[in-house]
Amino acid sequence: MDRVLPKKKWNNKRITTVAGITALVLLISGSIYFTSGKSKLNVDAERITVSEIHKGKFQEFIPVNGIVMPLTTIYLDAAEGGRVEEKYVEDGAMMKKGDPIMRLSNTDLELTLANQETAVFDVLTQMQNTRNNSQENTISKLNQLADVDNGLKEAERKYKMNKKLYADRIIGLQEFQATENEYNYQLRKRRLADRVLKQDSVSVKQQLSQMNESYERMTNALQLMKKKVGDLVVRAPVDGQLTSMDAEIGQNKNKGERLGQIDVLSGFKVRADIDEHYIARIFPGLMGDFTLGDKVYKLRIKKVFTQVTNGRFQVDMEFIGKAASNIRRGQTLQVRLALGDETQALLLARGGFYQQTGGNWVFKMSKDGKTAYKTDIQLGRQNPDYYEILSGLEPGDKVITSSYENFGDVQELVLKK
Template identity: 85%
Template sequence: MDRTLPKKKWNSKKITTIAGITALVVLITGSIYFTSGKSKLNVDSERITVSEISKGKFQEFIPVNGIVMPLTTIYLDAAEGGRVEEKYVEDGAMMKKGEPVMRLSNTDLELSLANQETAVFDVLTQMQNTRNNAQQNTVSKLNQLADVDNGLQEAERKYVMNKKLFEQRIIGSQEFKSSENEYKYQVRKKKLSERILSQDSVSVRQQLKQMNESYDRMSNALQLMKKKVGDLIVRAPVDGQLTSMDAEIGQNKNKGERLGQIDVLSGFKVRADIDEHYITRIFPGLTGDFQLGEKQYKLHIKKVFTQVTNGRFQVDMEFVGKAPGNIRRGQTLQVRLALGDETTALLLARGGFYQQTGGNWIFKVSNDGKTAFKVDIQLGRQNPDYYEILNGLKPGDKVITSSYETFGDVQELILKR
């Protein structure tokens, strides 16, 4: 006999349907939650760096590498080209002014010197001959003038005497006129002789003057040539240490080629390379400091070289006060170069967070230390240790300064211990 069975309220089909609906609701809810800007991420607090915002002294500076150099360096260049024949000293030697460093040889230059000496000797010989000829010519002209004076005196005597005799009618007019003409002729002859002698003297003086000037020019050229030959022996221009010597016996050196340098050991300076990004902010007078041993030393910029090479430019810095006693040429110093005066500011320790945020926001830790959330910030100046905070944080706030690379786009961090 058939009987009616009671209907089941929870069959497998119904359970499956309800489970599917529930899962869909959970999925939709989770999607809405995670896309609503309130995503969270669990973070191990031991794997992050938390820094506290503080108020203190801030100075903008950049780290630069400086090389210790002598305060004054004199370069040794080849004044004349030639072959290196002899080296008197080696690199690193202490030199006195005028001491020889090396000797070069230049056959063409030495031959030119010999030719110049010969030319000067020829001019000098010609001058002596000209002077002797002029003296002989002058003596001859003076003898002629003496003869003219004697003839004039005799003609004048006859003229005066015949004039008296003619007035007394003792002699005739013909004899008187003859003596008068002779006298006038001797007067003109003397004037002409004196004029010739004067012109000849002027001509000789001009000729000798020109030859003297020519001799002086050639003598000066000879002295210059001797100096050029003398420059084949390279000498120390000042007292100091010979460094960077680049010459070997038998090597040919061109005119103007660098042979070495003399470092004047009266003091030291520091030459630093700086990124061209800062070229508009670097000027003489800026100060820097460095640590050597347990003591701090200060420097100031003396000169700025504005030429940019491979994205960098150079500055020369001098010590403020006494330089360290144990400092050496070529030593590298880590210098902190200040770009401004020291001021009071809110300080944020530098960290890897900046790579992901660009300094526009940061994760701020809650008061209970269990969570961290995004806050917008504004940064100002910076140095290798700190950022200057202009807005968004206050003293005592704690923020995460380590890298955010693994955080993705989450808005809140759950800090687990």
């Protein structure tokens, strides 16, 4: 007789199905957990740098390279072109005002000077000849005038005598009129001689005046030419040190070409190159400092050169107080140039993290120091040592400031010692 067997509740098929569904649910749940939750990364604590947020004095400044230069520099340019014939001193020599440095030769200038001297000598000779001729002419005219005066006096004597004789009817009318005509002729002749003498005197004076003016102009031109030839000997314009001399014997130098410079050793200044990004924030009066040896020296911007070359512009800085005694021309200094006054701020040490985050977030340490999680922040001003924190962190917070290059997109770091 057949017997009804009870149906099994958990057969192999059902068990397999339930196990598959459970595995699928676990897989989906794990995926949701790991994709929606925080991704983590284990990090060796010894390979990171941790900095603590604190309040302190903050001053925005930028590091710039400065070159020590003399306070005053006089450039030596060739006033006239020529060939370098002789050098009296070498680069680096200490000079007194007027000391010769080098001698140039210029045949054209020397020939022009000789021609100018000849022309001046010719004008001077002409002036002397004209003066001599005028004197001789004046003497001749005076002699003629003396003859005319003598003839006039004789004619006047006869005229007066015959006039009386004619009035007494001793002589006739014809004889009287003859002496009268002679007297009038000699009188007109005297007036004419006097006019000729005056005109001749005026003409000679005008001629001599013109020649004097011409002589003065030519003399001035000669003096200028002598100065040009004299400038072929290059001399120190002031007391100082000769530097950057660029001239060798036999070398040809053009007019206006730089020959060297004289550094006046009365003091020093610092010329610094600054990135054009800061040009709107740089102005005379800004302070800077540098350390030399164990001492800190202060500088102040005196002049700003606004011309930008290759993305940079220059400033001249003067020393506040006494300059360093061991400083030398051409020495390079690392100057900290302050862009603002010193204030209190929340500070975060600079580090490699900024390259990956742009200063928008950091990994902030947990209280127990075992983990670090991503935190949004806002930075303000900066200097080579610190960033100014505007929001997102508080004093006492600890932040990983080393590079985040190997952290990827994780949200949390687990620190392993």
